[in-house]
Amino acid sequence: MALLDSVHLTMLIGPTLPLPAPPTLMEALQSVEVTHRDDGPNGFQISFSLGRGSLADVLDYGMLLGPVLKPFNRVILVVTHNGLPAVLMDGVVTHRQHAPDTEPGSALVTITGEDVSVMMDLEEKRAAHPCLPDMAIAAKIMLGYAKYAIVPDVRPPMALDMPLPVMRVPMQVGTDLQMLRGLAARNGFVFYVEPGPVPGTNRGYWGPPKRLDLPQPALNIGMGRDSNGAKLQFEYDALAPAVVGDTVQDSVTGARLPVRTFASTRLPPLVLDPATTPLHTTRSVLASAPGGLNMVQAYGRAQAVTDNASDAVVTARGEVDTLRYGRALRARGLVGVRGAGYTHDGLYYVKRVTHKIGPGTYTQDVTLTREGETALLPVVVP
Template sequence: MLQSVQLSMMIGPVVPLTVPRVVLDSLAEVEVKVDDVGQSGFQLVFSIDKQSPLQILFLLTGGMPLLFMRVILVATVNGVANVLIDGVITNNQLSPGDKGSNSTLTITGKDLTALMDQSDWSGFPFPALPPEGRVLLLLAKYALFGVLPMIIPSLMLVLQIPIEQWSSQQGTDYAYIKFLAEQVGWVFYIEPGPLPGVSVAYWGPQIKIGTPQPSLNGDMDAYTNVESLHFTFDQEKNRIPIIYTYIQETGVSIPIPLPPITPLNPPLGLIPPLPTNLLPPDLRPLRDDLAKLPIPQAVMMGLAAAAQAAEAVTCEGSLDVTRYRGVLKARGLVGVRGVGPAFDGLYYVKSVTHKIKRGEYKQNFTLTRNGLVSTVPTVNI
């Protein structure tokens, strides 16, 4: 590896251990994809000979998925350790070598949400438990894997009377936790780290505030630290969600347009595109069933949809980690400069893909924000 980058890998059931040097030497490629919401995944490519312990492990398992086998990847850049993924193996493929060449073993997997998506627990009762309590109870099963819950209470704290009704689980743990998050306009994901073997299961609102990461510099001569930046501005994407609330006394449904701006989702662009659905033919509700829900719950679901619809500016690019002098992380803010007044400023990092080979560490990324022109005069260097 490059002198400023070190990659360490741990594999094992439940509590993984550092792999032997012979295994790490046979590692040819690493790819880790992290999205702001949902599941993260990884792929490991090994070049192995006939006597490699990985070859024997593949034969003993019969090529079946190794959901019990946990994998942790840690990249140390300039002395700072970054846990890239903490997950389990879901698939492995072996391609025999030709004319005396080594075989190629490809291992793919997902983060620890893959363990939550295996067994269907439909019908499991939760008497007198609000959504927050149900999520906490479900996540307690995975404390053995170092999963620590971070649950933000919603505005819909409604207690049920057990003698009248109670809620029951539908689907797997992961599917039900996601369903509960969508019902209150929240998101759910697992963030690996900050230490190897520890992960944070976040259930709460999508946050687009915080300290920005070091800026991405384009076309700035010696200060340039990215390989490419491509911007798109979709003027038709900004559609304001509209919910209808039914007034029982009058028998009339009133439309309520929801702005895409909240304290946790401030505007990052000064000039957003005009909404494309404010004319009478387009005044359709976000969902037909929202009028039957309590107004606070419908509003929270609408605000979550509004935040997604407002991402009119998208930036796709790539960088070399050694030139950037750090690891760009998803689910945070980052500054962009050197590309002109229309696209300079702060962005939200929507997804990041890590691509590591021997002597090379690059990242592909996707950034989003709500409009053109920066809302801040300067960004962090």
């Protein structure tokens, strides 16, 4: 389907191995909305117009009776912009809504779903993972979903804890998705499944927010002819950053030892003056780690609190005109901002992107974050 002269949308849909959507389905397409974020699953919502144009539609709308829009069908969306394809979604239909005609030709059917990680959230389990650190447990769980071509991308935490069987055995009580997110959260990490790069394949990322990739082209604001369709508003949350100051009882020695954190360990840092430096007023919180931890574990949990709290001191929210920007903005990476002024220019982490697609339109709602004002690097990728 041609959305604009330079933008085309391709849809694959069906059980297990999706096939190109039939032409009648693409002709009925009204809107597509796809959301990527690092704190939850990717989601999609697609609306189609309904009609009864033949004898086969006497009993009901043919689109509802057919197998294409059934729950748990797999949906792959690919956007090609100026000849460059990008996989926006590889997901599963989890909800279907039908709005019958109120006026002739106004009936709609809307399918909603999540990325293939939703299949990790269907079965609660009791399982032991003896002798495995958190990163190995994450890789082990993801390898069980080869059906969805999920390739594990697992990064080691700063405090690597190797559980000894005589001391403890890591246990899972809940779904695989709950386990993966819980392991990620306690290390200050994120877990998500990212579609592509080839349609039908996915990458399961378990690690810190990604800041080491090449930044995407900058969003230019208020720069006249050089503006590229970005509109942003900036917020500073002075209560967001926090450091940990407490004492914990070491499970090995039994001694009470101090646990202190001082700043975020995200690499690379994005700002010159993080909000956790001594020049700023910063909340100090107690260690919330449960009992029975050694000092390595306790420090890792405490540092995760500081890292997570520092991530969104400054938040930018707004809209991007995709045709003017020239590409689909990738969530969970870096992007530059310029034209907003010395305080807010520089690199940001792209926390969330919602793609809104319809005939003749393609915009992106974005949420960008970083740990303070005044960028560390004075220049960005144009």
